[in-house]
Amino acid sequence: MIDALPPLRDVIRTHDLRAKKSFGQNFLLDLNLTARIARAAGDLSGADVLEVGPGPGGLTRGLLAEGARRVLAIEKDPRCMAALAEIAVAYPERLLVIEGDALDVDALAHLTPPIKVVSNLPYNVGTELLIRWMTPKQWPPFWDSLTLMFQREVAERIVARPGSKGYGRLALMVQWRADARIVLSLPPEAFTPAPKVSSAVVHITSLRTPRFPANAATLERVVAAGFNQRRKMLRAALRGVHPQIEAMLVAAEIAPTARAEEVGLEAWCRLARLLDGGQA
Template sequence: MTDISPREPLSSVINRHNLAARHSLGQHFLLDPGITERIVELSGPLEGRHVVEVGPGPGGLTRALLDSQAASITAIEVDSRAIGVIEELVAEAPDRLKIVQADATALDLATLCPAPRRIVANLPYNVATPLLIGWLRQAAQWERLTLMFQLEVAERICAEPGSEHYGRLGIISQWCASCSQVMRLPPGAFSPPPKVWSSVVEITPHGEQPSPELFRAMESVTATAFGQRRKMLRGSLKGIGGERLLQAAGIDGSRRAETLDIAEFDRLARCFLETTPSGKR
């Protein structure tokens, strides 16, 4: 990376803008430039890529993205206090950085920049999971997502069948993308420190993605299967035609949800969609 110019320390920026982290917004700021630079490096070569960052806060990761070869950076921030901070960085690179003041959960991020697109973000922890599910619904629009989560959530995203963290989030994530943890950070890496460790997850969408209808079917099947995860599948899936679905998918009804792999859940979702065209329960 190439440093553009000396910048004011982030701690000073936070004080000047009265930008103390708010628990209600799930804010935990990354202030160490060595860490933010490493996250950008882990996101892969960014030359010619258009990057979306969600929750830039005081702009630590934004600075590292500006120092990369990214063609453009679009920062999405809901906190009005942080807008002035990012606007100062926009003044530094008005042709590459723009700020959108909005709730990212209500936006279609793929409409904000051209392809090839990536998301690189230290996500607000209180909305990280719904944000990820929303982006997976349109995974074909993204080349790669490099995202910071609480460690427990990262472990769920990357969990293997039969493990304690395996469930809906991991199945849907790995159904749509290759997922791996690439960096773990202790609480002290953040300001203020969260109560748990955090992890950066690299998510690379598969070349072929499910249709919206099939995605909804997978959501329904996994929600039902794991809603009573200690039950055998013939019992947990009873409300959506369990025996019929299991027979059509060639799956033993005495098994439990956590023992099925992604391919088996894919078969269940496709069978469910065949009998429920809307993909809804």
């Protein structure tokens, strides 16, 4: 046991916490696994941690046991509040629980840098939250790192390389501004109830500046246009982006006959700079 609190199965039984599909819940009950996820986030002793969707608190307990300075846990399910309150008592003044939707809560009002985000994200909002954390109005972001559990297919899209099946907008958005790697894989039977798919934990570390210079809005616009018609050659897929797109592609050292998934991040950034009137 990582602390003196009851096993999670007992907590779930005591508080009648059957996972609900409407909340995107799949509970991870093995406290050894939740501790491994907490450790994958690195040294927590000097950091505040944001956790979204703590459920009965397995990962919350792992984060606190691994030495997080303070944990802010945002939970939408009111049924979980009593179980989380018991953890707060066991770790005085180190856990703040807010009942609400993570998409609406101003987490920064309750956190002090350095900040790490560590979450077993609800499947129904995981990608949306990642996109928000990767596209703030100002960079660098409020967080130093994100250690997040996703469906395995989503995790593979985040770390995908050019030419692979999963490579697309999500990979480019994350890899432009951060280093990302899969640090842990979990089978369906690790969860209650067992989902139909495997899961994986991705560790993302923010860069101080983007990997290559480009305007964020322009890069997103051209990448979206390319991947929205990913079966087409880029000279056709990007026709609406610029009247001289074929010449732009050549200047950016991209074959006009290439398809979006064949083009690396640096080349996409060159094209974005050219579209803004700059130099490749």
